[in-house]
Amino acid sequence: TQRTMIVTSLTALAGNLPPVVPGHGGLALTGIQVLAASGNYATSLDPNSSMQYSKFVHEQVSTKEAKMISSRHGMTIIYLPALVVSLSLLILPGLTNLPFLPEQNLAEILLAIHFAKRQLEVCFLHKYSGTVSKETSIAIGSYYALTSLLISSVAFPFRDLVPVMTGTGIALFAIGSIGNLYHHYLLASLRDKKTDDVDYHAPQRGLFRYVATPHYLFELVAWLGIAVVSSHMNAYLAFAGMFSYLAGRARRQNEWNRSKFSEQDWPVSRKSLVPFLL
Secondary structure, three states, X not given: OHHHHHHHHHHHHHHHOOOOOOHHHHHHHHHHHHHHHHHHHHHHHOOXXXXXXXXXXXXXXXXXXXXXXXXXXXXXXXXXXXXXXXXXXXXXXXHOOOOOOOOOOHHHHHHHHHHHHHHHHHHHOOOOOOEEEHHHHHHHHHHHHHHHHHHHHHOOOHHHOOHHHHHHHHHHHHHHHHXXXXXHHHHHHOOOOOOXXXXXXOOOOHHHHOEOOHHHHHHHHHHHHHHHHHOOHHHHHHHHHHHHHHHXXXXXXXXXXXXXXXXXXXXXXXXXXXXXXX
């Protein structure tokens, strides 16, 4: 019957989907990730609920109530814990026989490379002029560290990797990482002309000619590559949550640019995240 065919098709489709963390705990975790992916876009658009850092730090943060630290120190707090987590989970299984450690996997390597890159950018590339709430930095750093722990724990080990998925994931990660680095360099170069220049200038090179946040776009491509090599639904949901959040933040960035720059420097037709689409 038609109903039987539909059930059979859905069963076959479900059987080909990436796995999720099993048990009641896994169900709760997956549900939380789905809710986060569904709500992050709206949360990041709302100044009252979005994370206060970068140029949006003073929208709702009171420096009298929050402990403010330099942006460079804040970004170190954001990226360093995840780097330590991913490196530890990659190295420790080769040094110890602790049963609770996940098997070594490619996702751990990519995560370590990603957060090592971000930390090196904080130290040697980005030019900071503001402050950030210490609590905000700790919250974001904890999220990244827990996300790294989750992906490292669920990712397929080396012995179970599928060559096509591995190649695709590595290619996406490489493209995303290089594109992200390049557009971070373009942003940093806007402040090279004057040592004390803290004004914002409209970026016009690279994909900035088409979108407000190409560095976000390429970061998401890199995270998609990590999800692909992980081959696990909860890793894809982590990517979905980041996409939802950064899409909202990209829109806010675009709106900020339109209010800051002239129509000539920043056309109203310029998209936020994906050229010609979003």
